[in-house]
Amino acid sequence: MWIERYFHDIIIGIEAIFDNRLKSMLTALGIIFGVAAVISMMAIGKGAEQEILEQIKMVGVNNIVVTPTSVSVEGSGSKSGDDSGARRSKFSKGLSLLDAQAISEVIPSVDKVSPVISFNYSAILNGKSNPVVLEGVDESYFELFSIGLQAGEIFSQTQSEMGQPVCLIGDNIKSVFFKQENPVGKSIKCGKIWLKVIGVVEKRDFTTSASDEMGISSSDNKIFVPVQTVLLRFKNRSLIRADEVEKANSKQDGGGMVIVGMGSGSDGGSSNDNDGNLNQLSKIILQVKETEQLSETANIVKRMLYRRHSDMYDFEVTIPELLLKQQQRTKNIFNVVLGAIAGISLIVGGIGIMNIMLASVMERIREIGTRQAIGASQKDIIVQFLSESTLISVFGGIIGIILGVILSQMITAIFDIKTIVSLFSIVIAFGVSAAVGIIFGYLPAKQAAEKDPVESLRY
Secondary structure, eight states, X not given: XXXXXXXXXXXXXXXXXXXXXXXXXXHHHHHHHHHHHHHHHHHHHHHHHHHHHHHHHHHOTTEEEEEEOOOOOOOBOOSSSSGXXXXXXXXXXXXOHHHHHHXXXXXXXXXXXXXXXXXXXXXXXXXXXXXXXXXXXXXXXXXXXXXXXXXXXXXXXXXXXXXXXXXXEOHHHHHHHTTTSOOTTOEXXXXXEEEEEEEEEOOOOOOHHHHHHHSOOOSTTEEEEEHHHIIIIIOOTTBOOHHHHHHXXXXXXXXXXXXXXXXXXXXXXOOSOXXXXXXXXXXXXXXXXXXXXXXXXXXXXXXXXXXXXXXXXXXXXXXXXXXXXXXXXXXXXXXXXXXXXXXXXXXXXXXXXXXXXXXXXXXXXXXXXXXXXXXXXXXXXXXXXXXXXXXXXXXXXXXXXHXXXXXXXXXXXXXXXXXXXXHHHHHHHHHHHHHHHHHHHHHHHHHHHTSOHHHHHHO
16 A cells, blocks of 8 residues: 555656746756766776786787887097007997897796897788788797687797798788688788798787886887898898998097997898898887786896997897786876766765755645645655656756767767766666655655645745
8 A cells, every 4th residue: 555655656747747847957067967977987097907908918018119219328538549549439239139138048037038030011912912011020029919810720840940931810911912712821922031930920900108107009010020030031120231231331430439320131122121220120029927026127128238239229128018017097086086077976966956946846835735734744845845856857867878878979970089888877876866856855855845735835
């Protein structure tokens, strides 16, 4: 019986909402925008978290990256020809294959090491040409970055050591040159060298921010070959050509140090790598056995290379995973602040509901007195007004959820910011909106129930 009684009170509350549609809609606006803000902010936070996890996977777990940097070293001395005035300067051969081998052999906490050499070339097949990145790596490179294959296999240790003309191609190269064909076993020309395709690298999601901040790039437009293949058949920057020595001597100034550009060895085709890079390797990627050893190992690598490079810091040692985790912590703080601001808007919406319901109580004093005169108890009045405020909040929450989802999609489309609307955020936002209706609706409902029916009827 009591269920039917209170159900009747709720029906009366619903009728009151529909009788005052405009006022009810304006009352719900605070909840609508608050819920939409909470969902969209949580979606941005979830998207940022997912992007960080994808970037960590892309840069590899427990990886350390060593990259060459430019360094300016000036000699000292007189321009005279005597020995006492001879130039005294330091010389570093730059990042080399020997550095990678030394790291692998000397540091026990290092699990895997892969040297990387990158050049820009053009791939050619059946009269079609396409710019590609030729990347010399060893077989452990694909484990370091958890890169899988669509087809074929990774080059073997023998193929790596012998510098055989074999390669793995990215998904974009497969689409451009081989369409629907299986490229494994076929050949593709890079520069002037024909390479046999032995595998196709899987397509990976890639964000521009990952490339800008972590120094990585998509593998879709790359041709991977063994390091020795690059050094023997394409270009070896550690070899100095006679014409470059003559060119350097012609520019030599007696008061400063001259750095001689390192040219190509058996360059099988022209590349666009004319930036004066003196380093044999473009980078060295190494993986540490335990996460706890990352920082310590990075310091050891830094000290080792400093000694090997004649006490020169012509390299940079970075830990992408730690940088990304620091970035994630910063984004989490930012998302908490945004979430707090969105939560405040919900509270403001709740206060708005309370104000409108208090005003509604004053406007409907005769209605309250009439209901009490015909037998309505204080609980009936409380249920009626409490159901009004709760239903306004619930309907506002539903509209806010829809608006929040739409707003999240618009943020992704317009600003290219990844957003993920989770079920958790929807449940939280809806639950909070309902709670706001109950909490801020109770005071007006209680005030209405405590009205004296005689005075209410005289009002």
